[in-house]
Amino acid sequence: MRPLASGAAPSALALRALVLALPCLALALALPEVPHWFVLLGVPVSAAVWARTPDHAVGVVPLVLVGGWWASHDVLDWRVPVVAVLLLAAHLAAVLAAYGPATLAVDRRLARLWLVRGLLALVPVPVTWLALRGLDPAWAPPGTWLAAGALLSALLLVTARLTRSEAR
């Protein structure tokens, strides 16, 4: 099985390399602490599959594995926003690569557009990180968690409704 079709554009190859490398890098930030062998094995393998087929559902696996490991590690230090940046960059690289086959060169204007969108998407990261580090959950007014849960359920329903396919 050939990894990619012949005639792949260099820019498309670079994007696929990013899709492979960034989740691994996000995991490597944990060093010198060594993650579980399943995570160590699962992240590069799933990222490699994702890099080969950026338009595949497998892309969620390396992101969940890395995010899950950092969540279980439960340290809200400076590395967490960096991991968020790396995971988002991997996601956006896959989005750009999924616009066409590997022979499609990346459009410069499209890449610039997604760079701006990536920066916009990163705005909540420092805000959330600072809020979680600086605020004490005990001070939250009563009913906060109930409201958050209700809002989350509503969001789930809206998302499910919006993403439902409409065959014409």
Place this chain on the structure above:
Amino acid sequence: MTSWQPTPALVRACLLALGGVTAGVVLGQEVMVVLAAPFVVVAAMGLAARPRTAPRVTARLDHHRLHEGQGSTSRLDVDDLAGVEHVTRVAGVAPHVATSPPYGAVGALVDDGLPTLRFSPRRWGRRDLGSERVGLTSAWAGWRWGPLDLPRHGLSVLPQTAPYDSRAEVPQPDGLVGRHRSRRLGGGTEFEGIRPFATGDRLKRITWPVSLRTGELHVITTRAEQDAGVWLVVDGLRDIGVSGGVDGAASTLDLTVRAAAALAEHHVRTGDRVGLLVVAADGTRVPLGAGPRHLHRLHGTLARVRTEARSVPPERLDLGAGAGSVVHVLSPMLFTPLVTATASLQRSGASVIVVDTLGEAMSAGTDRLALPSLAARMQRIERDDRLRRLAGLGTPVVPWRGPGTLDTVLHLLARRAQVPKVRA
């Protein structure tokens, strides 16, 4: 797929956003909230940008009839672009068709205009362009329409008109008007000589300087101008060698068809009447004709020449041509019956010229003792022997070399045609 579908990227962003926030709220995993925060933005923007239209996508080619090496542009038409941000087009690979950009993949933002694909057929004949797929993507890559399979387009590719010119006259012009000098005197513009005035001469033919000098009326005589009937016999029985298209090596059929196209164009431009006989399984015969429309018909017929393994060489070439016609037989002459038929045509009184279109197709390989190489050499020796015998019967054989290929032969034939003949 004929509806807007969420892309895997949107599904991924939604899963990560909702999963992360849920884990943060329900399980108290603060890290997950930070990691999921950017995906919330991406997912929300992607969801909000869902288009509500049902676009109709069609592609059209600027040209459907081209010569080898020429190019045409395929343009996309989308009737409703509301909500569409990006368009991707991917054309399949088709033999003997070059695409630009290479590999046929192109994409562009709608603001920059719909992407175009350029095709250039590299070999004559009917060329099917590869199947094309088109995908429309909404803003934030949240939704995708397609990929749609568009109907295939076909190109009718005429043979390249190789540069060909000849200053030689056709040996036996027999028509009424044309550019060739007649053997008979008549009302033309080609100077023949000056002779004393005779009863019946037109007054405007009197040459006054000579008449005054000699003291006797003299008139200028001219030659009539005539056209000729030229037949092109194209051997489409086999195609030997590998065709590399207009830029690469030429197979025997490539050489034959391109040479026929060049000769047809030359003779039609000269004002001759040109006919075509394709010797193949589904042989075609185009009667004599002249003018640009007829040339177009000849080129179209040449573009449809196909070889088939079941085709057999004919015993005789039925041209319906008179004794005055000139016949160009374009063939690698690999079949004895075709050689015999050519010789019969020569005996019937036509001026036959064999244009050898074997080219480099049967050149010896690197290993001269290999079986295919030996077989090719044996076949070539037999063919050369047949051509020698044909030349012995008075039929000139010339290999196709482009411009001027037939000049010497046509001069010789013209001279031979002017020699008085004694018929039994």
